[in-house]
Amino acid sequence: MSSPSWLNIHPESPFSLANLPFGIISQQSSVARRAAVAVGDYAIDLLQLSQGRVFDDEPQLKEHSGVFSEPTLNAFAALGRCLHQQYRLFIRDLLLEETSKPTLLKGNPELQRRAILPLQDVITHVPMAIGDYTDFYAGINHAYNVGVLFRGPDNALQPNYLHLPVGYHGRASSIQVSGAPVYRPKGQMLPAPGAKTPVFASSKKLDIELELAAFVCKNNDQGMPIPVNDAHNHIFGYVLMNDWSARDIQAWEYVPLGPFNSKNFATTISPWVVLADALEPFRTSLPGAPGNGKLLPYLQQGNADIGFDIQLTVDLVVERQVFRISECNAQHLCFSFEQMLAHHTITGCPMRTGDLIGSGTISGKDETSLGSLLEMTKNGQEPINPGMGLTRMFLEDGDEIVLNGFAGRSGGRVGFGDCRGRIAPART
The missing domain is CATH 3.90.850.10 (Fumarylacetoacetase-like, C-terminal domain)
Incomplete structure (x- = not known):
């Protein structure tokens, strides 16, 4: 079964375009913790997407995109389920072969280099600050x-x-x-x-x-x-x-x-x-x-x-x-x-x-x-x-x-x- 994404996503991957789970990552080269989405064998660095002004097309998403620079997902979670879904569907659109926004990521090799990271190269962390x-x-x-x-x-x-x-x-x-x-x-x-x-x-x-x-x-x-x-x-x-x-x-x-x-x-x-x-x-x-x-x-x-x-x-x-x-x-x-x-x-x-x-x-x-x-x-x-x-x-x-x-x-x-x-x- 061919992938509907321009990224290579194995059909058996748990991180298909139907999923796009959120987590917190860092790297050996950049210990700062920030938000990411898992897709296939990759982590999409959401801080890089935010700094690359990818969310500027959608005023509501642009307004709240600062949450992706936080070291936990708490600020993102607190936005509520409506915005969670909007961000998830927006990111899915970016990754579709027939994306409605071809210039934002698919046609931007420099941003891809910064934002699309092999999962094997990132360090994952407890995603939330857990109070209870x-x-x-x-x-x-x-x-x-x-x-x-x-x-x-x-x-x-x-x-x-x-x-x-x-x-x-x-x-x-x-x-x-x-x-x-x-x-x-x-x-x-x-x-x-x-x-x-x-x-x-x-x-x-x-x-x-x-x-x-x-x-x-x-x-x-x-x-x-x-x-x-x-x-x-x-x-x-x-x-x-x-x-x-x-x-x-x-x-x-x-x-x-x-x-x-x-x-x-x-x-x-x-x-x-x-x-x-x-x-x-x-x-x-x-x-x-x-x-x-x-x-x-x-x-x-x-x-x-x-x-x-x-x-x-x-x-x-x-x-x-x-x-x-x-x-x-x-x-x-x-x-x-x-x-x-x-x-x-x-x-x-x-x-x-x-x-x-x-x-x-x-x-x-x-x-x-x-x-x-x-x-x-x-x-x-x-x-x-x-x-x-x-x-x-x-x-x-x-x-x-x-x-x-x-x-x-x-x-x-x-x-x-x-x-x-x-x-x-x-x-x-």
Whole structure:
């Protein structure tokens, strides 16, 4: 399938013209951080486009183009979804073979040299200044599987589970971009089943969590909830997320207030924010959702298609050998991100531009579609065998986990790029 762009974009690229995700880049030759868009194997430097007066053709875009010189996407996000879409479509037009603006970039070799950078030559960064981070637990199959492990099938889901999006407040300061090392955490844990006294040691049950996450773009005043059917206007875009978890530390600490040190040491996100409008064509229903008739009015969302059809994968990389250990779909959530925002703010909690909310672990219904090693190994009782004689209960030092995901077909993929992290030994 030929590309509709004058740039060479591989049909299987997650960064097609249907996508154009935004991120923050720097270079070895220019450490200043600035905004960019990913397309094919390139990053389009938006600061260079702004300085090259590319946006001057559109007065509204020209007025706000200074946001692309900022070291985060917060100022751009705060412009709101209407302007996000206008900039995205304008940049898409610049890149079309039949562009309506042929002199601005296609016919400007000097600006191309400055603004079109090979992705392999840029350094990506956490795209937003994140003030707060909340992780939900909306993966219904994951919640059921974990409940079965610890409470049995009759009590797997807690009585509140299908009435509200369960969540906990995470640690924003330990959110890191794809590629950053994940240091094995230390903490208190019980040395063996049935033990009563904890020991202090490096975690032996280091786990993954396959998640989607959304960035907030629009504030709400304290005391003013976000209505569920207006919540889409508060969502900037989406990333992949791995909420690394130390299951042995978690098992000891979580009573009575839930996760703490078992979750606060690292959370990895993909560097490119897929704008909310880019994912709208892939809306679909959530089969496990409780449905409006079972929800209190403030969580009843008007549209039946409240989720996304996004294919998700988890790869384990050991000594350069890649093993696919899970294939799943984002349809296995039971609450939408709009419902998560509505519930988060129903007390009047103020959200701020750059706040991050995670979906919780996404798992399918069969053994090949699980989003955590906790489920895959039944809490370390049954090792997985990815191939070549390799076995794993939980992650070992040197292991690398790569999450990936995309919606759409060849030639029009809307994807996130890698969300990867390699386990490094605990620091002393």
